Amino acid sequence: MGYPFIQDLQPSDIKNLIEVHVSPNHNSTDRDYTWTCESIQNSSFVIRVTFKEVLDLTDRDRLRLGFKNASGFYLNSNNSAYLRVRLAKNFKIDKYVPPQKQLEDNSKINRIGNQAGIGLKSLLYANFGMNLIMAASMQLLWGLINSLQLVVRTPLMGMKFPSHTKAFFSSFVMLTNFDILPSSDLNELVFGFESDEYEDNYTDLGYDSLNTVDNIGSFLYYLILILSVIILAKITQLIGIEFSFHKQATCLIDNFLGQQLAQNQSLTHQFGIQSSASAQRPLSTFLSVASSGLNSSQVKDYNPHQLMQASQQD
Incomplete structure (x- = not known):
């Protein structure tokens, strides 16, 4: 990354700041070409070189770019800041010319x-x-x-x-x-x-x-999408496991409460049967005792008042 250019630098200003030469060596004549600045980025620019006849180019041709005024990229008349980029007077960018086509x-x-x-x-x-x-x-x-x-x-x-x-x-x-x-x-x-x-x-x-x-x-x-899907699947799995655990715990609690309720109902039923049996036992005893003092003919003419008198005599 280089130092950023001034903000108001335009592609048309590049013509006054640099010079372009295309030739096999320093002493040879330049090729027939024209060049323009296509665009300017934050700290770089793009130039287009158009050759009149590309068939004349050889592997020895090189593009040499020299700077007329390097400070023009970073300073203008309204900018008095210290220039942090200093180039030598004879500084040039020397690159080979890639193969061209019509x-x-x-x-x-x-x-x-x-x-x-x-x-x-x-x-x-x-x-x-x-x-x-x-x-x-x-x-x-x-x-x-x-x-x-x-x-x-x-x-x-x-x-x-x-x-x-x-x-x-x-x-x-x-x-x-x-x-x-x-x-x-x-x-x-x-x-x-x-x-x-x-x-x-x-x-x-x-x-x-x-x-x-x-x-x-x-x-x-x-990669970000795959990792997101994996994390989402893991979270869904954990939520499912937790929900299943709560569901199982709820079922266990319901079963336990159901068993306790069934046991309580069974005990209540048994207690009710025993209480009714205890209440009926004196009456059955009384009937058996009373009937022992009567003969079969008296039983036919059964009268509760006679039964009470027979029991008192005994």
Whole structure:
């Protein structure tokens, strides 16, 4: 990360601050080209160099960028702060010129690559969905994606490829990453990434940033989603276990109370039977005693008053 530029710096001001040269060496004549500033970020800017004839370029051509007034990026007429960035008078940025292609060829290659990428994306996602629904093996699909990842990222190994080949490969980078979510917008929203850091060797394949979170795409959010699902499932399991425990405890308490109530009712019933038996025992004794003093003929003419007199005589 560099020091931030002044806020009112415009792309049109870059022409007065830097100079651009493209040639095989310092002593040779510059190529026929024009350049403009495309955009300005917080601490970096992007320039576009347009060559009149790209076929004249060779592997020895280099782009040299010199600074006319480096303080213009950080100080203006209204800013008297101390300049923290100081460059040498002859300081230049020297970079090799990557392979170029015609603008017409570029549009054709991009169109063909986009169409092929859409077709392959539809095929892979349809195959993935069918295998997921049918619970089939995805080994063949993962093998295809792995092979495609190796082929597409071959230019990252330092091997030289034609520019149209790298442009065609770049159409499949997002597909092989499974970058379904808008990761760039999410990173800017969640983490607040506002500045871009560039690396020449990886820019053509979409790896513009040196930030790891930007380069891994949607996998960080996939991981967060998986962990969230696991935590939610664990919480649901704990809630279910606690609810089941309370339910079992309630059932045990209800069973215990039911058993106690049944025992109390049984004891009450037995006590009622014993009480009624005790109340009937004197009467039966009295009847047996009274009947012992009577003969069978007297029993037929049974009279309670006679029975009481017989018992008194005994």
